[in-house]
Amino acid sequence: MRVELKNIHKHFGAVHANNDVTLTVEGGSIHGLLGENGAGKSTLMKVLSGYIHADGGEISLDGKKLKRFNSPADALRHGVGMLHQDPLDFPPMTLLDNFILGCDASLLQPRARAEKEFRELCQQFNFDLDTNAFVSDLTVGERQQLEIIRLLWLGARTLILDEPTTGISAPQKIKLFATLRQLAADGKSVIFVSHKLEDVEDLCHRVTVLRRGQMAGEAKSPFVTERLVQMMFGQQLNIGKRPNVELGAPVIEFDHLTLKDDRLTVPDISLSVRMGEVLALAGLEGSGQQLFLQACAGLLPPSAGQLRLNGIDLTRKPYENFLRAGIAYMPADRMKEGLVPGLSIEEHIVLAKRGKKDALIDWTRTRQTATAQITDFNIKGIPTTRVEALSGGNQQRTLLALLPPDLKLLALEHPTRGLDIESTLYIWGKLLERRKQGAAIIFASADLDEVLQYSDRILVFFGGRVIETVRSSETSVEQLGYLIGGKKQ
Amino acid sequence: MEFFIAILASILSDSAPIIFASLGETLNERGGVINLSVEGTMLLSAMAGFAVAFTTESLVLGFLAAMIVGAIVASLVAFGSITLKRDQVAVGFILTLVAGDLSSFLGVPFVRVPGPQIESLPIPFLRDIPFIGPVFFERDIITYLSFALIIGMWLWFYKTQPGLQLRGIGERPEASFARGGNVKLMRYIYILLGGALIGFAGAAFSLHVKLGWSHRATAGFGWIALAIVIFGGWDPLKVAFGAYLFGALRASATTLQSSGLEVPVQVFPLLPFPLMILTLVIFNSRGLDRVLNYLPLGARRALTRLLRSNPPAALGTHFEQE
Ligand SMILES: Nc1ncnc2c1ncn2[C@@H]1O[C@H](COP(=O)(O)OP(=O)(O)O)[C@@H](O)[C@H]1O
Ligand SMILES: [Mg+2]
Numbered sequence: 058m059r060v061e062l063k064n065i066h067k068h069f070g071a072v073h074a075n076n077d078v079t080l081t082v083e084g085g086s087i088h089g090l091l092g093e094n095g096a097g098k099s100t101l102m103k104v105l106s107g108y109i110h111a112d113g114g115e116i117s118l119d120g121k122k123l124k125r126f127n128s129p130a131d132a133l134r135h136g137v138g139m140l141h142q143d144p145l146d147f148p149p150m151t152l153l154d155n156f157i158l159g160c161d162a163s164l165l166q167p168r169a170r171a172e173k174e175f176r177e178l179c180q181q182f183n184f185d186l187d188t189n190a191f192v193s194d195l196t197v198g199e200r201q202q203l204e205i206i207r208l209l210w211l212g213a214r215t216l217i218l219d220e221p222t223t224g225i226s227a228p229q230k231i232k233l234f235a236t237l238r239q240l241a242a243d244g245k246s247v248i249f250v251s252h253k254l255e256d257v258e259d260l261c262h263r264v265t266v267l268r269r270g271q272m273a274g275e276a277k278s279p280f281v282t283e284r285l286v287q288m289m290f291g292q293q294l295n296i297g298k299r300p301n302v303e304l305g306a307p308v309i310e311f312d313h314l315t316l317k318d319d320r321l322t323v324p325d326i327s328l329s330v331r332m333g334e335v336l337a338l339a340g341l342e343g344s345g346q347q348l349f350l351q352a353c354a355g356l357l358p359p360s361a362g363q364l365r366l367n368g369i370d371l372t373r374k375p376y377e378n379f380l381r382a383g384i385a386y387m388p389a390d391r392m393k394e395g396l397v398p399g400l401s402i403e404e405h406i407v408l409a410k411r412g413k414k415d416a417l418i419d420w421t422r423t424r425q426t427a428t429a430q431i432t433d434f435n436i437k438g439i440p441t442t443r444v445e446a447l448s449g450g451n452q453q454r455t456l457l458a459l460l461p462p463d464l465k466l467l468a469l470e471h472p473t474r475g476l477d478i479e480s481t482l483y484i485w486g487k488l489l490e491r492r493k494q495g496a497a498i499i500f501a502s503a504d505l506d507e508v509l510q511y512s513d514r515i516l517v518f519f520g521g522r523v524i525e526t527v528r529s530s531e532t533s534v535e536q537l538g539y540l541i542g543g544k545k546q
Numbered sequence: 547m548e549f550f551i552a553i554l555a556s557i558l559s560d561s562a563p564i565i566f567a568s569l570g571e572t573l574n575e576r577g578g579v580i581n582l583s584v585e586g587t588m589l590l591s592a593m594a595g596f597a598v599a600f601t602t603e604s605l606v607l608g609f610l611a612a613m614i615v616g617a618i619v620a621s622l623v624a625f626g627s628i629t630l631k632r633d634q635v636a637v638g639f640i641l642t643l644v645a646g647d648l649s650s651f652l653g654v655p656f657v658r659v660p661g662p663q664i665e666s667l668p669i670p671f672l673r674d675i676p677f678i679g680p681v682f683f684e685r686d687i688i689t690y691l692s693f694a695l696i697i698g699m700w701l702w703f704y705k706t707q708p709g710l711q712l713r714g715i716g717e718r719p720e721a722s723f724a725r726g727g728n729v730k731l732m733r734y735i736y737i738l739l740g741g742a743l744i745g746f747a748g749a750a751f752s753l754h755v756k757l758g759w760s761h762r763a764t765a766g767f768g769w770i771a772l773a774i775v776i777f778g779g780w781d782p783l784k785v786a787f788g789a790y791l792f793g794a795l796r797a798s799a800t801t802l803q804s805s806g807l808e809v810p811v812q813v814f815p816l817l818p819f820p821l822m823i824l825t826l827v828i829f830n831s832r833g834l835d836r837v838l839n840y841l842p843l844g845a846r847r848a849l850t851r852l853l854r855s856n857p858p859a860a861l862g863t864h865f866e867q868e
Contacts (some may be wrong), residue, residue, distance in 0.1 A: 108724070128723070128726065129723070129724040129726070130724075130725065130726030133726075145718070145720065145721040145724050146721060147713075147714055147717045147718055147721060148715070148717075148859075149717060149854070149856055149859070150713070150714075154710060154713075157707070157710060158710050158711065158714050158722075158725055159725025159726055159727075160707075162707040163707065164706055164707060164708070164709065165705060165706055166705060166706060166710055189847055190847070191850070193849075274554070304609075317613050534562075
């Protein structure tokens with residue numbers, strides 16, 4: 058089936074997630090959709106599969122124009138099915154229940170027929186799935202397989218896969234790719250969404266690159282990696298030029314540190330960060346940067362290794378000790394983890410006060426402090442403004458204003474994500490002041506320009522590992538782009 | 547033997563209101579909405595059902611009125627929680643208070659007046675089956691309906707396509723939507739149906755089990771129905787089992803009391819609760835999973851199905867399609 062998207066626009070509030078995107082996918086081909094996190098890939102595919110309605114543009118299938126699909130079910134009736142990043146299935150139910158749910162039977166469940174056809178499809182693709190098993194016991198790869206045969210059973214002729222290689226094992230990936238090739242050979246069209254260069258280069262016949270909601274270009278197999286990287290990350294090559302600061306004694310030292318949560322392991326990090334140094338953590342979202350930051354802040358106890366702050370062993374010590382040692386952590390989700398919606402700026406100042414607290418709040422003094430901070434940090438609000446009423450930039454400034462004065466280490470997660478340029482510059486100005494006073498800064502960011510411009514050193518994470526440590530003065534956006542995609546040159 | 551049959555029979559018919567109420571609630575919660583107003587709804591519909599049956603001298607109209615009252619209260623829950631997106635627990639709790647007080651206020655003229663009641667209706671032929679006949683088939687229409695509801699709801703959940711969709715909506719509404727389900731509409735329908743069943747339970751109370759109307763007549767049975775839904779793991783058969791277990795414990799209390807045994811009777815009605823907590827703790831523990839892992843695959847799956855009692859994952863949440 059030939060699928061065409063023409064001049065698609067989609068806004069989310071102020072974000073222009075898809076800006077005039079046009080895409081053609083030929084029948085019998087695998088078409089890649091490549092772009093960084095936040096480039097607008099999922100949005101575009103949700104438009105194509107009927108989950109969301111575009112603000113403008115049109116879809117045509119085999120040359121037949123449609124204004125839009127009303128719902129995912131409507132899209133599937135036209136032959137377009139989508140596998141979501143997080144498979145949209147029902148974990149507590151059996152595979153057969155999952156398979157049947159959504160088919161067009163009106164009263165009785167067609168269990169016998171479905172089971173037979175389920176088996177046939179499994180055989181056709183060489184999947185090993187048991188209809189009586191529970192979905193909750195499957196791996197992500199198997200859940201994808203289930204979704205694939207389900208969508209095919211319901212008549213999908215175009216299959217969209219959103220980041221299908223995140224979270225599946227290497228053998229499962231090989232199997233998935235074989236399946237997709239088989240589908241394309243059968244004349245189905247496959248749209249493969251990914252931020253991983255390697256996968257796209259392996260699999261796709263053509264690729265469209267999105268950047269910041271816009272089309273950055275198209276390419277045909279065989280691909281030239283540099284071209285793809287350029288399209289993904291933009292062309293400017295920015296060799297960092299930072300004011301040099303004398304680095305002091307080590308602030309934080311990691312000794313064979315291993316971090317784990319239920320999804321990811323970050324093994325064996327040894328490293329020290331010195332006074333006045335800025336360390337950037339680059340990598341795709343969820344590659345381990347967050348675990349690392351949380352470990353620095355004392356929020357995630359390491360499962361092995363040691364962590365020292367100013368020479369004092371803080372491994373597996375309570376969060377309190379980290380606070381007292383002069384560490385501050387700013388999470389990415391400002392409203393969820395950083396600020397308390399419903400409370401005002403001055404109330405936040407009371408909450409954030411460290412050290413000895415009085416039983417009664419001295420509101421006169423608090424208001425003075427708040428007013429001073431508001432002026433100092435150029436926050437557009439008054440002491441009684443509730444934080445949720447502030448814009449993103451002002452929320453971030455408020456968070457900065459709440460940091461205690463003599464910090465040794467700032468751990469920041471996406472410090473400027475979603476902010477306008479003016480706020481970004483302002484915030485970095487404030488952060489670099491701290492650095493001059495001798496604080497070390499560790500920050501994670503998806504913006505490679507920001508990474509290059511402000512850091513001294515960069516750790517590149519890929520799939521939980523630190524695959525490279527580079528000096529910012531010796532690298533470029535392009536090289537970082539490669540590394541982030543898991544490619545060492 | 548005679549005695550035993552009599553006790554079993556009374557458990558079956560006395561449990562009918564709780565069966566209707568807890569299965570009505572099961573229907574709501576499977577769709578993802580908690581209707582916390584069961585106690586109040588039962589009170590109001592017990593009063594309304596009795597009042598209508600008393601004035602019109604028609605039991606059918608009495609039950610119909612009760613079901614309508616139940617559906618009306620449920621529609622308020624639905625409107626508050628689905629359309630206005632208020633907290634389901636808060637909405638249900640307020641309604642239970644309001645409906646309960648309303649029943650006391652409106653029910654004053656009917657307090658302790660003798661009224662109509664359901665007659666027993668033995669089923670020919672079936673009643674002659676030894677043991678089974680006298681236990682199950684010498685009852686009345688309400689009890690038969692409660693049997694039918696248990697089996698019917700089980701079939702609906704596990705054998706029909708709309709029932710499967712219902713389970714999907716309570717589990718993961720966004721995935722149901724992706725598969726063509728109209729989440730809000732279906733939630734509305736099932737809440738109204740569940741509410742009607744809870745209303746029916748109220749009338750079954752005042753016209754069948756504890757005849758007549760008096761202030762606070764349902765005595766907390768609505769809350770018990772809510773607990774039984776959890777105990778039964780949202781599965782019609784297990785919920786029914788929980789309801790009968792509760793009935794059995796109450797019946798033993800009465801029997802023991804009349805046999806002059808020195809047991810504090812208050813203990814028995816309370817027994818189901820520690821029992822429920824215990825089952826919940828056991829069935830949701832990791833220990834159970836570990837034990838199950840030693841079993842062969844077939845047995846493990848069968849037991850998992852039998853014992854697993856996870857609430858519908860989307861219970862109490864709002865759904866907003868993009
Ligand atoms: N439902 C939503 N509401 C608000 N903003 C959204 C929503 N979905 C996506 N966005 C925003 O749109 C942009 C593109 O997101 P997305 O399409 O998910 O990117 P990708 O899949 O390429 O990582 C991002 O800035 C994201 O924050
Ligand atoms: Mg995405």
